[in-house]
Amino acid sequence: MQPEPAPVRFDTKIAVLLRDDVLPWQRLNITAFLVSGLGTVVPEVIGEPYEDADGARYLPMFRQPVLVFQGDRDVLRLAHQRAISRDLPISVFTSELFGTANDRDNRSAVRAVPTEKLDLVGLAVYGPRNAVDRVLKGADMHP
Template sequence: MTDQLTEEADVMTNDVRITTKIALVVRADLQDWQKLNLTAFLASGVAASAPDAIGRDYADADGTRYTPMFGEPVMVYAADPAKLTRTLNRALSRDVVATVFTMELFGTPHDAANRAAVAAHPRDSLDLAGLAVRADRKTVDKIVDGLRLHP
């Protein structure tokens, strides 16, 4: 326990500079349940592809352990379908691999069906419901430039 407290104290006293950022872009005209559902799936894609984005475990004052979360900023933006496509193209032109969620995925029953639904369409024909990117902060800012934060 002493090692954990020392480690936590070190983190609190160090000037930690976070160089990366996560952006989730959600189609603005979706129903609330759809927005929440795809946001969770998009975040899971970032977490799976970037284990270094995950912070350390949490614990309350009683010592109860909680799972870690992202250790960097996560911003959620709203966009229409055209801006979603533009955002995806901006990410890809900067060699940033995106997590995508298409409208079809709201009706698929499992992960294999999700992948098949995306694979059935060329990139320019994807009916995007949302996407996520993680990269250097400045790169993410360029990718989402012109989008507004989700209300």
């Protein structure tokens, strides 16, 4: 009998923090948008392509779980400040993005607002596990 392989533990963390007052459909949309750019900036988070038993090929995905948290406006504001001060890769989703319909307008909407005045409804952060844990202090796991 062969021993079971040891569980995989990652020294990094991918985390999404959502404001606790956004609607369920918005949470899903925000999460998808927030993590969409991570693999282009941090390619090591992407695993190998998938293939099923019949040889059909599928796109690669993140090599590790994406943990989703929630918090109020203050928790998001503090997490945003902490992530920026630690120079961690971060993406943001602001309330203004609910009124835009394309990437160009999304970028313009964020660019129009100073950092400290962003009306954050979500953010994603990646980095060493302990650094991301400190960024998310005060947030709760998403139910």
